[in-house]
Amino acid sequence: GESVGLHLPTLSVQEGDNSIINCAYSNSASDYFIWYKQESGKGPQFIIDIRSNMDKRQGQRVTVLLNKTVKHLSLQIAATQPGDSAVYFCAEGGGGNKLTFGTGTQLKVEL
């Protein structure tokens, strides 16, 4: 049977290195994109968002890049820390503030 979604893509990085998490979105009409962080046993936590009229936005230790030509989104985390270990989801926003979430990427920070 299909097992899509049971095996999250995993990114392992060393503490202090930079992390890059990628996401492909499907709807070319989406005009708002968000990254959420979800730690085990908790709800998703907002990290950063970007509107479609931008291609880059920076926050504290995080940068989101948007490439509308290839419908690709990335989240860069500078100087990754153990507390950054979590599952990261990208979401695309449509009409009425409806969000469509991607599958997620598991980030593991090795000491």
Next chain:
Amino acid sequence: EAGVAQSPRYKIIEKRQSVAFWCNPISGHATLYWYQQILGQGPKLLIQFQNNGVVDDSQLPKDRFSAERLKGVDSTLKIQPAKLEDSAVYLCASSGGQGRRETQYFGPGTRLLVL
């Protein structure tokens, strides 16, 4: 500022039983959302309320799921009867409005296991 509150945090039931989840959004938030998150997947929207009215329930399995937000604040989501495939985390989120690009803030979720 208090976040989104949900209860219970965990629930185990047998198939064909009924279950209800409760959500209290962030104070003043007009829009409330219920999501279903199956293990290993991203959250999927079940229903969206604006105050006490339904904005979007296109992905709610209406033969067994129901939700209400009678006074435009707290909300309950009910499953009756439950099936094995309903085992998931049920997340509640709220946002300040229904406009585009309103940040959604999530609660801790209710973990449901159907045996």
